[in-house]
Amino acid sequence: MEKLTISKIAELAGVGIETVRFYQRRGLLREPKSVGAFRIYAPEDAQRILFIKRAQDLGFTLNEIKELLELNTKSRVTCSTVKLKTEQKINEIQQKIEDLTRMKKSLGQLACACDGDQDQIREYKVQECFEKGLGKK
Numbered sequence: 001m002e003k004l005t006i007s008k009i010a011e012l013a014g015v016g017i018e019t020v021r022f023y024q025r026r027g028l029l030r031e032p033k034s035v036g037a038f039r040i041y042a043p044e045d046a047q048r049i050l051f052i053k054r055a056q057d058l059g060f061t062l063n064e065i066k067e068l069l070e071l072n073t074k075s076r077v078t079c080s081t082v083k084l085k086t087e088q089k090i091n092e093i094q095q096k097i098e099d100l101t102r103m104k105k106s107l108g109q110l111a112c113a114c115d116g117d118q119d120q121i122r123e124y125k126v127q128e129c130f131e132k133g134l135g136k137k
Helices: 006-013 017-025 043-057 062-070 079-114 118-123 126-130
Strands: 033-035 038-040
Antiparallel strands (some): 033 038
């Protein structure tokens, strides 16, 4: 079996070496065992990094990701705590979906304005698609 050094695990996960070190400092990734001068990682470490990156892409903070990763390892985590946190995240996701839907509609209107003349484009206020909570749906 190939020894997975920090450079190899970073390459497998598609991140830089400093990202691996950063995740270790934040407690998201375990410290690897040392073999001589090398730190050797397990193949599942690459999968863990991929999970972290995907969760970040989906809007989870590093603290939220750490909490998710700890669900299976911390004995004091209760179902009521998990339920509360997941319901909060579901509400946050729903708000993002509504914001993105509003932005999509607004950008679609901008695209249609581009089919017209230059005056139509000037009348369109592109920043409105990023305004939140103003009833623009």
